[in-house]
Amino acid sequence: MRLMVSGGGTGGHIYPALALIERLKQVEPDTEVLYVGAARGLETKIVPKAGLKLETMRVQGFRRSLSLENFKTVYLFLKAVSQAKKLIKDFRPDVVLGTGGYVSGAVLYAAAKMGIPTVIHEQNSVVGVTNKFLARYVDEVAIAFEAAKGQFGKASVTMTGNPRAQQVVQRTNSTYSWKKDGLKDGVATMMIFGGSQGAPKINQAVVEAIPTFNQQPYQVIFATGQNRYNDVMELLKGQSIGENVKVVPYINDMPDKLPHVDVLVSRAGATTIAEVTALGIPTILIPSPYVTANHQVKNAEALVKKGAALMILEDQLDGRSLISQANHLMNDTVARQKMADNAKQVGHPDASDQLIAVLKKAISDHYK
The missing domain is CATH 3.40.50.2000 (Glycogen Phosphorylase B;)
Known part of the structure; x- marks a missing residue:
């Protein structure tokens, strides 16, 4: 052709x-x-x-x-x-x-x-x-x-x-180890990222939530965005970061890591949604309010209606709301599995x- x-x-x-x-x-x-x-x-x-x-x-x-x-x-x-x-x-x-x-x-x-x-x-x-x-x-x-x-x-x-859905499924790496990121294998893992450039409101909410994340039985990998890493680390200065929390500028090898993520917190772009539904990843979507026709909110709503994701609107996002939704999924394996199954039914x-x-x-x- x-x-x-x-x-x-x-x-x-x-x-x-x-x-x-x-x-x-x-x-x-x-x-x-x-x-x-x-x-x-x-x-x-x-x-x-x-x-x-x-x-x-x-x-x-x-x-x-x-x-x-x-x-x-x-x-x-x-x-x-x-x-x-x-x-x-x-x-x-x-x-x-x-x-x-x-x-x-x-x-x-x-x-x-x-x-x-x-x-x-x-x-x-x-x-x-x-x-x-x-x-x-x-x-x-x-x-x-x-x-x-x-x-x-x-x-x-x-x-x-x-098409990103099929691509990410084909590239699934079943042998990936979280030890490469300084975390543990066999522990429920939440990934948080706001895109390659990061999202200030998401970053601020995570900074507020880290003291609580430090005390949880699950682990967190949080990507700030390449250009916002130093700003986030400045906000975290003097604050302890637990061994179960890793703060990084950017998440490399995303196709390798995603299949091993138990819950994802992210924007609601079409590519992200294609990936998480194909893999069946429970997701907390925080739609960007800065896109044409507010389409990320519509994308997120389509998954929420199917029980395939949770959503926090950016104007309702802070450390408390993030912790509430994160704990709901990360500390409830039954809820996670149900959402994962629903996500796969939506995926292509x-x-x-x-x-x-x-x-x-x-x-x-x-x-x-």
């Missing part, structure tokens, strides 16, 4: 695409891929490291208020469409997949206008502006949350899940295979 992929701006658009590509190359080793991203997006760093060819173009989003910048946005979009048509003509893809971000709007629009089979993948429960725009042009839509289905109008929509451990099937359906149906 000759696959053109476009998605960028955030890891949530990039990592599902890379997971899909990884799986496609496993089942079809002769697959050729061209990734098209934004000139200033994270994809410029992430995609080349994955060994993929990357083409970039300049794009930007519309301002919600009246602004002259919107004229520039239209100009850049039209220019990107023209660039995309040239890339499509040169690469000759069998199908074009968009995973979100402004750049995918130009690429998928160009492909649809050129008569190339097109598919979009929506990772969140609230559909992004770009994917809403594209829905009227593409052949197929794939989703990761049932709540997204009704937001695509009359488009052909298939529930596939998020074959998400990449399902999305590959949608890509092939788009190709076959397009040329009927």
